[in-house]
Amino acid sequence: MELKKKILPHIEIGHDEYGAVALSVEDYELFDFISDYVTEQCILDWEDKTQKENEHGEFHTMYFSKKHSIKDVEGALLKLSPTEINDIYELNN
Secondary structure, X not given: OEEEEEEEXXXXXXXXXXXXXXXXXXXXXXXXXXXXXXXXXXXXXXXXEEEEEEOOEEEEEEEEOOOOOHHHHHHHHOOOOHHHHHHHHHOOO
C-alpha cells in the first residue's frame, strides 16, 4: 500500500499499486467490525482482503472497488468514534 495515512486509532488508508483504496486495520476483531460497518451501514463494497503479520501483530487490509474514492471511504470511517475503535481493539489486545 502506498502513501498510508492514519485516520483513526489502529486504522490506515491509502491506495494499492493499482489505484484502488486500501484500508489497513490492526486486529481481526476490529477488522470484522469495520467490514460490517462499511458494507452494511455505508454501502461501500470491498473486493479483496490480505493479512500480514509484523512485530506489532496482525494487519488486515481490505481493497475497495475502484468506484469508491478515498474521500468516500475516509468520510464514512471518520463518522466512527476513536473511543469506540479503541474499545473494540482492546477486546483482544
